[in-house]
Amino acid sequence: MKYELYYWPEIQGRGEYVRLALEEAGAAYVDVARGPRGSGAMMKMMEAHKGTPPFAPPFLKAGKLVIGQTANILLYLGGRHGLAPKTEAGKLWVHQLQLTITDLVLEIHDTHHPLGPSLYYEDQKPAARKRTVEFWSERVPKYLGYFEQLLTDNGGAYVTGRRLTYVDLSLFQIVAGLRYAFPRRMKAFEADIPGLVGLHDRIAGRPNIKAYLASERRIPFNEQGIFRRYRELDG
């Protein structure tokens, strides 16, 4: 079975957490909207599922299943591709961590869109500056400090212990994204999270991820995604 991933073709966005899991697993998939059928195919799929339509991309077609919400897709893939424990307790724990990353991703998005997702960044710059200051003084230390502590307490290899899970792949993306969006702030902060920086580097060096990052399948960071580099927000 070949998976079909449906997500906006121009950005990493929330789809990237799914792409990283599919790539690490070496799973066969098509990034549909990036192919010849384009975003139109994605829109058609959203309308085709009367009674069970996804609210928004990303969603994954797996045989007859159509699964929406990033963390939900990872919950599904984790069990099938060895990217999560097999036990119920282990599955719930890894999913719980992914949901905490989901919260963090939304807070990252809100640094440039504090007044809501429907307004342009240009129309909310002063609010974005305030939110970003608060994000870096309060929220980044809280979230990344939590994951750093987990790494330390669980042996230092991966966040939940000796085996890689999809949460580690997502944390790679968080570190890479914060480096892109806030190069100055992140540089100053990295001394506080040596474990996560090391995790980022180890993930980047894994054969499947390394090949993916070097390929055209990896969309470059840009100012339409979650992680946006706006000099005026970088302190």
Place this chain on the structure above:
Amino acid sequence: MKYELYYWPEIQGRGEYVRLALEEAGAAYVDVARGPRGSGAMMKMMEAHKGTPPFAPPFLKAGKLVIGQTANILLYLGGRHGLAPKTEAGKLWVHQLQLTITDLVLEIHDTHHPLGPSLYYEDQKPAARKRTVEFWSERVPKYLGYFEQLLTDNGGAYVTGRRLTYVDLSLFQIVAGLRYAFPRRMKAFEADIPGLVGLHDRIAGRPNIKAYLASERRIPFNEQGIFRRYRELDG
């Protein structure tokens, strides 16, 4: 087995979605921080789980399991108390809807905290006004329109069809909360969501929920929770 729910004792907040599920199921549980052991017991629990600590309340102790993140707790409870389908596809679909409600809840919170959760509301009033206007013009119609359409397409009884799930209980809370926080705006909007209003009323009339709402276990809405009544935000 008696569940132990750990959540802030003064607010409905995110814990309320779990309380509603436990009450509808008639499950035996203790709302720990509301008892004699207070919030201190909650803090102790968070520190006691080295290696697998919850990031934040709510979390549920179920035997040896400690489960965090509201939607994750509901995923666990749904399967055990007939509040979600038994099939994998059904479980994923209901969880997907709950994750969409999670997104909505955060957007509701951000109407009064657009500049971040660590600042006081009083320090972000102008931004809150802007965000609230955008929330009601763009986001409420998008989210509630989506659930209204699901209700219609799936027969009108419950969001996923003929059987109640934890998602219906959460939608009850969304309607009740929006009525509390934004009485004027919500009154004007309700004509657009007759199905959801009907669902709210049917849930409120279910024996276990009715008894719960009339009891002291239901904390009244107040201005420390997610749904806050600030006259200046109600248009």
